[in-house]
Amino acid sequence: MTESTIPSTRRGVPLWAQIIVWAFLVGLLALVAMGLSRRQQGTVQPGHVIDNFTLPLYSGYEWNGKSEVQFKDLRGKVVVINFWASWCKPCEEEAAALQQAWEEYAPSGQVIFLGVDYVDTEPEARVYLKKFGITYPNGPDLRTRISQYFRTKGVPETYFVDKEGVLRYVQVGPFTSIQQIRDQIDPLLGE
């Protein structure tokens, strides 16, 4: 058999390199897709069982003498979680209604309100709380862990969780009346 050599007509990147390039591209696309999907997901939806989280509380706004509240300790109560900030003007529109609702439901011991202060500074937060006479437990959303869990899109946002820890309603934007708050709490109390 004769031997001969000819220049190869195949030109290109070796297979191992092609695999790396494609793997990198697929990984990158997956990452972008995950990011986009997370953005379009919106807030946590009703029906979702809320996992435990810890909210440190501002001094003067403790709950049962504790400086932090564990969500799991609230099982058996209707929980109203309100995300707010002192720099948020729409939050001011609902602040009085929320406090009024808290004063209505607090004596029963079946409802608890939690104010989650989103990316705020404590001095301004305290001024805000004092200005609207807010007395229910309030604390900062440290490292934005709670808002990230709820996938909040802004402030104000309010989440109503039933006695079993299941999210039942999400209010995006401010409440315009106390009746709107009652409309969400009363059916949950009757269950």
Add this chain to the structure above:
Amino acid sequence: MLKNFLRLTPYAIITALLATLLYTTFTFAQEPTPSDDEVNKIAKQLYCPVCESTPLDACPTEACRQWRELIRTMLAEGKSEEEIIQYFVDTYGARASAEPPNRLAAYLIPTVAILLGVLLLVRGFQMWLKPPITKVAAGEREAKPTPEDPYIARLEEELQKRK
């Protein structure tokens, strides 16, 4: 008596003007302590909590104004730059800082990716410029070119004779 007093009037006016000038000079020269420059030096290293990709020193929102005031307060309390930035990271999360949280991974991964890309490009260009020699009908012996040019054939013949 009155005449002597009136003679002093221009001096009194000049003294009053000078005093006013000195007062206003001091008023305008005063800056809040610490100064905006000192606050912004730290604010540059932080990002707005509300708007995306906006450095704190350039952000006009109320939230950013509050953050800058907090920096000023902390500076006045004697906190260092590192302590202030760490406070913001601890309170608001790593996204508040301009520095990535995992520096090694943040700098190493892009560097490795770029080097790998350059390597692939160089390899690709090399292959385009010098196509590899592929053996066809390979036998046991080493392949030899078959001279087709009569001049090369004769040259080969002459070389064989000289051996």
